[in-house]
Amino acid sequence: MFFSQASAQPRTWEASPSERKKLAEVFKACDEDNKGYLSREDFKVAVVMLFGYKPSKIEADSVMSSLNPDASGLSLEEFLNFVKKKKELQLYRNEIRHIFTAFDRHYRGYLTLEDFQKAFKQVAPKLPERIILEVFREVDQDSDGHVSFKDFEYAMKYGQNEA
Template structure:
């Protein structure tokens, strides 16, 4: 059983008006020549400004290959959609990390079967132990 099968899916997330404005401002700041789009390098700068890291070549390639081929770069609408998805993924990873940390009561960086059983007894007390064992052994949570 994977997280998606268990119902733990990334939720659609909407930016607040102030966050949306920030993204537009970053787009404009990175579009220095007012071309109306961001080049690959402009996009990398925007990600650094918004997320604090430089995208890898693979990430930049993926983004550039996903844009409309009839444009010279990433237009504002595409940029906003890309950034919204990145923010959703970031929030989802943080949520998963938070849940894992709550279950890792001994701060080991991994869960033992006993940790796993205890966690499930707290959040899903009626779940059969057999199911908990299957999930633990499959490693697909």
């Protein structure tokens, strides 16, 4: 997909010493009975404390299935790794939202071909008009002449897993 070549690269996130201390405190507070690991339910409570939402069954299954089969639960290091990945995804999504907002000059919540043309004229003035049209058509998955944030986000993320 052409558009993925222009996508933003995910940022890295590292916990500062004070953030690491806070995360360790959350881990300890959620570690029922001081087992040294977070059970599935402990993990859910920790996510609520840190991110303000209860993880879905799919998310919890994904995290728990990524553990060593002999492990009883999520160790502190595994928990810190999970938080790091989650924070990086949040940074990346915020970056994509900023790019979308910059393209959406009229604050409509969707992008038109005209929005694409104006944006590309500023960032890539020598890019042929036909390429801009191809990119727009590729991103406009339902061919309604509008690119929603969801479509835009999908296009920006496309190919990132292979990179």
